[in-house]
Amino acid sequence: MSYLGGVSCEVMRTRLVPLSLVSVVALVAAGCSSETTPQAPPKKAALVIAQGGLGDESYNDLAMSGFTAATKEKGVEGQHIESSDVVAQGEQLLRRAGTSGYGLVIDLEFSHGEILPAIASSYPNVQWAFLNNKIDGPNIASVLFAEHDGSYLAGALAAMMTTQTGNPKINPDKKIGVIGGTKSVGIDKFLSGYIEGAKGVDQSVEVLTAYSDTFGDPTKGSQLAETMFQQGADIVYHVAGGTGAGVIEAAKKNNRYAIGVDDNQDKLAPGFVLTSVLKRADLAVRKVVEAYADNKFPGGQVINLGLADGAVGLTEFEFTKNEIPESVRTKVDDLKKKIISGELKVWNVIDQGYPTWLQG
Amino acid sequence: MSVCPRSNPDKYSRVLTSGFRAVVPFVIALVIGGAVLLATGHNPLAFYQLLVRESFGGTDRIAATLSAATPLLFTGLATAIAFRAGVFNVGVEGGFVLGGLTGATVALHAGLLAGCVAGALAGVLVSALPAWLKARWNVDEVVTTLMSNFVVAGLTGWLVTAFLQAKGVANSATPLIPRSAWLPDLLPPYGLTSGVLIALVLVMLYAVWIKHSVLGYELRQTGLNPRFSAAQGIRVGRVIIVSMLISGAIAGLGGAAHALGVVHRFVDGFSPGYGFTGIAVALLGRNSAVGVVLGAVLFGALASAGTTAQLFSDIPLDIVDVLSGTVMVFAVIRLWRQR
Numbered sequence: 090m091s092y093l094g095g096v097s098c099e100v101m102r103t104r105l106v107p108l109s110l111v112s113v114v115a116l117v118a119a120g121c122s123s124e125t126t127p128q129a130p131p132k133k134a135a136l137v138i139a140q141g142g143l144g145d146e147s148y149n150d151l152a153m154s155g156f157t158a159a160t161k162e163k164g165v166e167g168q169h170i171e172s173s174d175v176v177a178q179g180e181q182l183l184r185r186a187g188t189s190g191y192g193l194v195i196d197l198e199f200s201h202g203e204i205l206p207a208i209a210s211s212y213p214n215v216q217w218a219f220l221n222n223k224i225d226g227p228n229i230a231s232v233l234f235a236e237h238d239g240s241y242l243a244g245a246l247a248a249m250m251t252t253q254t255g256n257p258k259i260n261p262d263k264k265i266g267v268i269g270g271t272k273s274v275g276i277d278k279f280l281s282g283y284i285e286g287a288k289g290v291d292q293s294v295e296v297l298t299a300y301s302d303t304f305g306d307p308t309k310g311s312q313l314a315e316t317m318f319q320q321g322a323d324i325v326y327h328v329a330g331g332t333g334a335g336v337i338e339a340a341k342k343n344n345r346y347a348i349g350v351d352d353n354q355d356k357l358a359p360g361f362v363l364t365s366v367l368k369r370a371d372l373a374v375r376k377v378v379e380a381y382a383d384n385k386f387p388g389g390q391v392i393n394l395g396l397a398d399g400a401v402g403l404t405e406f407e408f409t410k411n412e413i414p415e416s417v418r419t420k421v422d423d424l425k426k427k428i429i430s431g432e433l434k435v436w437n438v439i440d441q442g443y444p445t446w447l448q449g
Numbered sequence: 450m451s452v453c454p455r456s457n458p459d460k461y462s463r464v465l466t467s468g469f470r471a472v473v474p475f476v477i478a479l480v481i482g483g484a485v486l487l488a489t490g491h492n493p494l495a496f497y498q499l500l501v502r503e504s505f506g507g508t509d510r511i512a513a514t515l516s517a518a519t520p521l522l523f524t525g526l527a528t529a530i531a532f533r534a535g536v537f538n539v540g541v542e543g544g545f546v547l548g549g550l551t552g553a554t555v556a557l558h559a560g561l562l563a564g565c566v567a568g569a570l571a572g573v574l575v576s577a578l579p580a581w582l583k584a585r586w587n588v589d590e591v592v593t594t595l596m597s598n599f600v601v602a603g604l605t606g607w608l609v610t611a612f613l614q615a616k617g618v619a620n621s622a623t624p625l626i627p628r629s630a631w632l633p634d635l636l637p638p639y640g641l642t643s644g645v646l647i648a649l650v651l652v653m654l655y656a657v658w659i660k661h662s663v664l665g666y667e668l669r670q671t672g673l674n675p676r677f678s679a680a681q682g683i684r685v686g687r688v689i690i691v692s693m694l695i696s697g698a699i700a701g702l703g704g705a706a707h708a709l710g711v712v713h714r715f716v717d718g719f720s721p722g723y724g725f726t727g728i729a730v731a732l733l734g735r736n737s738a739v740g741v742v743l744g745a746v747l748f749g750a751l752a753s754a755g756t757t758a759q760l761f762s763d764i765p766l767d768i769v770d771v772l773s774g775t776v777m778v779f780a781v782i783r784l785w786r787q788r
Binding site for chain 1: 503509510512513516517520606607610614616618620621622625638639640707711712713716717718719721752753755756757759760761763765766770
């Protein structure tokens, strides 16, 4: 149906000069007395899906659900774009989106970060949004998540739980673990927060760390988690995408706890996933689409999403509530409030570099 | 193959026939894809029209198509050379990937030319062991080259995370190559790299070399009948090794060109299976130079148009994947009937 959109856009482009003249005249005529803007074309938004594609039951799917809901609610015409070669096609794909009548393009693919500023400046009338990294440009909005804050709460919770020796899933050792998908600052942001949270509660808790070097290998996740359980850890947090499914499975098999990430993974093995550190890409996309629809797009700004927005945080302990003592839950809530109020500041590896408790 | 391939008019008709043979699978795929589209309630003609527009409708789209075709020109040519010698090399993917990592890393310190050379050498390295095993011990190259792809995937992953990871980047990637070591763009700002010229020159060299050089002749003969070639005095083992090493060098150079011209680093998802699409390109193009170019442009067009078509219609990428997959299937079936 809408494939004629490109043609009308060609027409639009040739009309651009007279149109902007008209708008200047209109602005001058109107002075600053009214808020009427020149007649805007129907709002259209595009979502560029990242590597892994739709159906990943994680980042892409989550973002897509937010996109679908927000575009529908706000009456914005929404279109998503998948590519089997999203890394190399980035340049052409984004440029095409820039000339196709879209007012907003949200890019989920991390590797496009470097090419985006040049493209965005070529298409100044399009608003661009980028997730997980700060990209500079007057018409680019960047969305960052406070993953370190959510991970801090998970670390604090795990440190308090590892001493609950009455619980059959807890051993006498004061050890917990964390598995990262790859050694990089983006992942170490989670790890650092987790360790800081654990040490903040109890300095003597030992945190085992490991990296799976892959985000798609559950078998490796399971092996790493088994090793940690044998070394005396009883709660293992994974920040490793698809690899984490193996971590959760190992927890179930060994009657221990795993901690999930990104989406609510508590239901993957009810009772064996202590909690999940949520990272709501759907809320991020929703926020961007809404701002665009309301003509309040935060171009050139960074949107920080954190505990206060509910974009980052722990789950409601749907299956583990009875196993976590009331006092522990209260303490976690207190810490959350302290972080939100700014009383407690969690180390951010991206801004601050590596802390003493985690090797760079 | 035609019966008497020497006279000039026949040459043209041969080009026509090979062109025709390359087109048939594509037409069948269009029909099947059309049936799928109809069954899912879409208008096939409108969608094909959209695909054509998104492939060739304007400088920017042609640039996108050629850009998507460039890695396939390299991998298709690399595959065709091995196939011509009767070696079923499916390890071009590995050569491409290692060439990409090596090119990106060397160019970081030693510049553009060194990066390209190093990439080609890396590709040679990947194909050397399967070549020797095949020539010396007649070890099945399908197994060794296929497996070498997994070895390379593991090796590159480990090298990046253990030694080459860019600081401050959240995904697995090597540092950005300085602009001075990039392959220059042909059509700024559309991002068509001059890698496409390198690829086309290589294809032309291949066309001349395979027809008019002694080694080219030996290569073709070995591919047609290795035992007869050996009886003729052709050193079959040597021919196999040479064809594999050239194949590897082109694959590696392709990877380096992709790193230096397009991605400007080595990163997760560097090759979405260019080496494997290259097999389809070579099969569809009957290992001929013209066929490789046509095949690469076809798959490149499907890849680029399939992506941006989503901006204008609700037809999912999967339908385009059905089209590409069907073309691949029928390309193989035709070959099988010929032999």
